[in-house]
Amino acid sequence: MKWRPSELRVRKLGMIYSYPMGVWLLVFFVIPLAIIFLYSFLTRDIYGTVKYPFTLSAYQAMFSKSYGVVLFRTIWITVLSTVLCLLLSLPAGYAMARSKNQTFLLFLVMVPFWTNSIIRIFAWITLLSSEGILSHMLQSLGLLDQGMDLMYNNGAVVLVLVYMYIPYSILPLFTTIDKFDFSLLDAARDLGATKFQAIVKVLLPNIKSGISTALIFTAIPIFGAYTVPQLVGGKESTMLGNIIVEQVQKARNLPLASAFSVVLCLASTFGVLWMLKDAGSSKTKSSLSQQAKVEANVKLSHQGDSNERA
Amino acid sequence: MTQEIIFRTIHCTNDLPYGGIGKPLNTFPVAASHITRAFGDFKALDDVSVTINAGEFFSLLGPSGCGKTTLLRIIAGFDYPDSGSLTFDGKDILDLPPEKRHVNTIFQTYALFPHLSVYDNIAFALKLKKRSKEEIDEKVWRFVRMVQLEDHVFKKPSQLSGGQKQRVAIARALINEPNVLLLDEPLSALDAKLRQNLLVELDKIHDQVGITFIYVTHDQSEALSVSDHIAVMNKGKVLQIGTPYEIYEAPATEFVAKFIGETNYYPATVVSFESYKDEYLVKALVPELGGEVLVTDFEPQEPGKEVAYTVRPEKVHIATELHTKADRLINSYSGVVEEPVYSGFQSKYFVKLDNGSTVKVLKQHENYMDDGPDIEWKDHVYVSWSAEDGFLIKEMGQ
Numbered sequence: 001m002k003w004r005p006s007e008l009r010v011r012k013l014g015m016i017y018s019y020p021m022g023v024w025l026l027v028f029f030v031i032p033l034a035i036i037f038l039y040s041f042l043t044r045d046i047y048g049t050v051k052y053p054f055t056l057s058a059y060q061a062m063f064s065k066s067y068g069v070v071l072f073r074t075i076w077i078t079v080l081s082t083v084l085c086l087l088l089s090l091p092a093g094y095a096m097a098r099s100k101n102q103t104f105l106l107f108l109v110m111v112p113f114w115t116n117s118i119i120r121i122f123a124w125i126t127l128l129s130s131e132g133i134l135s136h137m138l139q140s141l142g143l144l145d146q147g148m149d150l151m152y153n154n155g156a157v158v159l160v161l162v163y164m165y166i167p168y169s170i171l172p173l174f175t176t177i178d179k180f181d182f183s184l185l186d187a188a189r190d191l192g193a194t195k196f197q198a199i200v201k202v203l204l205p206n207i208k209s210g211i212s213t214a215l216i217f218t219a220i221p222i223f224g225a226y227t228v229p230q231l232v233g234g235k236e237s238t239m240l241g242n243i244i245v246e247q248v249q250k251a252r253n254l255p256l257a258s259a260f261s262v263v264l265c266l267a268s269t270f271g272v273l274w275m276l277k278d279a280g281s282s283k284t285k286s287s288l289s290q291q292a293k294v295e296a297n298v299k300l301s302h303q304g305d306s307n308e309r310a
Numbered sequence: 311m312t313q314e315i316i317f318r319t320i321h322c323t324n325d326l327p328y329g330g331i332g333k334p335l336n337t338f339p340v341a342a343s344h345i346t347r348a349f350g351d352f353k354a355l356d357d358v359s360v361t362i363n364a365g366e367f368f369s370l371l372g373p374s375g376c377g378k379t380t381l382l383r384i385i386a387g388f389d390y391p392d393s394g395s396l397t398f399d400g401k402d403i404l405d406l407p408p409e410k411r412h413v414n415t416i417f418q419t420y421a422l423f424p425h426l427s428v429y430d431n432i433a434f435a436l437k438l439k440k441r442s443k444e445e446i447d448e449k450v451w452r453f454v455r456m457v458q459l460e461d462h463v464f465k466k467p468s469q470l471s472g473g474q475k476q477r478v479a480i481a482r483a484l485i486n487e488p489n490v491l492l493l494d495e496p497l498s499a500l501d502a503k504l505r506q507n508l509l510v511e512l513d514k515i516h517d518q519v520g521i522t523f524i525y526v527t528h529d530q531s532e533a534l535s536v537s538d539h540i541a542v543m544n545k546g547k548v549l550q551i552g553t554p555y556e557i558y559e560a561p562a563t564e565f566v567a568k569f570i571g572e573t574n575y576y577p578a579t580v581v582s583f584e585s586y587k588d589e590y591l592v593k594a595l596v597p598e599l600g601g602e603v604l605v606t607d608f609e610p611q612e613p614g615k616e617v618a619y620t621v622r623p624e625k626v627h628i629a630t631e632l633h634t635k636a637d638r639l640i641n642s643y644s645g646v647v648e649e650p651v652y653s654g655f656q657s658k659y660f661v662k663l664d665n666g667s668t669v670k671v672l673k674q675h676e677n678y679m680d681d682g683p684d685i686e687w688k689d690h691v692y693v694s695w696s697a698e699d700g701f702l703i704k705e706m707g708q
Contacts, residue, residue, distance in 0.1 A: 184421050184423060186386075189408040189409050190409075191409075191434050191482065191483075192438045197438060205423075208425075290463070293463070297454065298461065
């Protein structure tokens, strides 16, 4: 391929511009990731560092019963919270896209970002704890036993996770729904669809990219959640993130912590790949059977034409 | 297969160019009466009444913001009037949701579903009705052949040209066998040449399916060329309903006269009238033309009444010599050509009369001219027209 001089200049310059970022990513992302990957195949030594030989024991330990439970719990909490986020943010995004006060509503969604996440979690703790407003109210209504609280269980973890990550789901949905041509919904109604059918058959397929982005943006951070299960969860709420921290700080088992991290990374990578694949598959190719149908019908039309002439 | 051939034979005896869609469709009259719809302070529709006969090609014509699309959306069921009634075949249908009205719409931007192929777009309504796969397949292909899109069936809308999209929209709407088809400026997104062809195509489809077409447009030439009746709208009001001929030759209001075609428009005062053939001959004082003119009218006009006198540019004759036939029915003026505009088949002249007013004249070039048009810039000319070619506008200001 031959480049025109100007093109060459643009391409060369582009590469030079990208070097600082490339170096940054290499030093602070690719190399650490490679180290973690390497560590996960090493053996733990008694001082809490790593030593040879290469082994798969960290991965075997990960799927042992005690850690398997955590892995399974992490998966179901992630799936449940992500689905809840999506179900809540679909109507929210729709309402925002159709609203006249878009800027104000966007502002409301963005406001929590300006507050430290730990502070927001502690805000929930004051709501949910046994002296908290919510518990107090339920207690006085007789719906909750005296002295009991709403915290330290998986329900509280899911609730706070949904609260923490719902903006990440609302924003991509809002932007795709905002671009959606609402006259398509009129067209669907016109062709006999009920309101619900129009949403399911026309709106949802057309905002697929927004939905997959929302799913990825919420699922990945939730899958690696650490602070929320740590602060509002109970003994039975440990998630992968907590295990990793525990292994690094308390048990000093770096290979196991690394193995969990590798699993987290792989899961996120597959998620992103799925999203990209989904975005790229909008083109259609007609199959052989479709081709045959086209030909048959073109023939039929020609037959009609010759009848016309006859 | 045999059915198809029989059908094609039928359609060729009718001299119709399409594959056809089988049996003729049922249709019904649509009547809107005293419909008012306001958006905040803005009255989109102000006491609008129209009656649309079964099977006719009816146009709602007006500039943007005149309420024509709002009226169409109310008929389709996407909007609800503040007051008034809407009947299909005499039955009030205002409370029916859009999916229950036997009406389909062709949208301005076609509103084809971008995630579905042409085939699935056309099959959309039938799939909702849970028809059998074979029935859907047979019917979809029949309509695909009708709009001649066989080669594009499995493409996505984004891969089609504007004209093809439009044909998909037509097939998608007609496959429901609607009783009325609503068209919301369906040609406005296309270029001028294609627009003409598709307009003729739409007219042919209308003749073929025989259902009522309600066509919204801001383009007066589109409306004039295909409609059975036209309702001219402005600022939420229907100003005149009539055949294209009536709308053009006998506009009822100032707006209609100026919006449809071009015209020379002058304020005038009625002086007197006398009967003439089966009409009346009115004498009116037109200051801009420097005196009194004679004009025919269907009704006697009260002397002293403020009216407007107007004459279409193509009815004005232009010549370098004075009209020889002296006749009191001929209004004749002399002036200078200020601005000749040559456009091939015709020329338009802005003639400045001796008293300072301007008259627009259209002259068809019927004969080949060696040295270009024979009337040129700064030429001294005479313009004239017959009293029967001018008309009076009695409703001014709207």
